[in-house]
């Protein structure tokens with residue numbers, strides 16, 4: 282009788298434990314990555330899909346839809362509009378090559394900030410999202426992309442779950458300021474700033490100015506606009522949710538898309554983790570047959586040209602287009618160019634155009650000799666991963682910095698957009714094609730880029746699951762984030778020491794002068810008198 286009862290209790294206990302462990306291992310995760318740029322999605326989707334492959338119940342808010350997702354990967358779709366349609370008159374996208382002439386400050390104030398607010402509004406008003414938010418869901422973790430969509434951090438409050446932030450960029454100056462990660466302005470450049478020589482006096486001055494400009498406008502003007510979306514879409518949370526600034530400050534973890542082998546090495550808090558190139562960890566797809574054949578048969582090698590998913594080569598001004606064609610037609614190599622229209626007038630025979638190429642797989646082909654690129658981070662990581670040298674023409678955002686790093690590392694050459702002429706292009710391309718050092722450096726970097734204790738995708742998985750396991754890992758957060766600025770910068774301590782020093786020096790001076798007068802007072806007076814008379 283007692284034995285029976287004992288057995289039953291034991292069985293119940295074991296079943297209960299199994300259910301509990303299972304529950305702990307497979308979490309409900311909300312993954313918020315709606316931004317409508319393909320390059321962002323390529324990086325971000327690898328994380329969401331991997332979480333699903335590991336058995337988590339993943340709900341994704343996204344613009345791009347996976348065709349055959351696993352059953353535990355649910356997609357909530359956002360109305361598909363890009364930032365260009367949302368800013369300005371909602372008319373046509375601007376010619377992206379015109380963005381070359383915007384200063385980083387203008388890029389923030391004219392594109393990222395207004396575009397970000399309009400885009401966040403679009404996400405929260407998308408019918409599927411509205412429907413989803415009405416349901417009674419529960420999540421163990423909310424992961425948000427950090428790209429000018431701060432109002433979405435409120436979802437972590439709605440579901441009472443820890444917040445993880447993920448960036449398709451590397452270092453984020455604003456996040457450093459918010460969480461009190463050391464700024465390291467002498468070596469670490471703001472992610473959207475272009476400087477040629479970051480460590481020179483003018484480079485550091487420029488970096489300082491941009492960082493201050495960006496932070497103040499972001500915090501005191503832009504974030505206010507995001508804040509206004511919170512009562513509009515989460516009326517039930519009014520008065521119950523911290524400010525968006527505080528939500529970002531208290532995020533459990535931030536995953537950033539960099540690695541010190543290529544990006545500038547810098548000090549990071551334990552909850553800012555580098556996962557540079559996570560989208561390449563599980564990439565093993567092969568080339569379509571026709572492309573495989575074309576590349577195999579290109580015995581003199583191949584030049585691959587693409588300005589990424591956002592920038593259309595077909596929008597190049599006529600004279601620049603001609604410069605490219607004149608250079609390409611003199612090459613013995615095959616040229617493969619992502620060209621977004623059906624025809625390209627004056628196309629030489631060694632040039633193959635298509636509207637889209639499987640870039641990762643092309644760059645992996647051993648016959649690729651050089652990648653002519655715009656320096657976007659995802660493409661740069663793909664080229665490093667495959668050890669291919671670069672000729673880069675930056676257009677906007679972090680592209681210039683990425684190419685400065687490539688030049689420093691010796692596997693790339695930077696050509697300014699306004700300097701594109703037949704002569705300059707020819708020179709840059711021939712330099713990289715004929716000078717072995719570029720390929721050698723590319724192969725060296727490829728090796729050290731991959732030399733890590735864990736693949737970047739596994740690293741991302743570890744830290745996201747870590748945050749779930751440890752219920753937000755409160756203890757990992759920097760205590761300095763809650764101090765006021767003068768205490769954090771030790772201003773009060775320095776002021777105190779300065780005051781003590783001043784008092785001590787004043788006292789010493791006083792004592793010395795008193796002693797002097799006491800000992801030699803009469804003499805001093807007599808000497809002065811003598812001199813006067």
Ligand SMILES: *[C@@H]1O[C@H](CO)[C@@H](O)[C@H](O)[C@H]1NC(C)=O
Nearest residue numbers: 309338339340341355418419
């Ligand atoms: C998975 O998440 C969805 C929300 O998208 C929810 O409806 C469903 O109940 C969850 N499944 C499990 C097994 O928790």
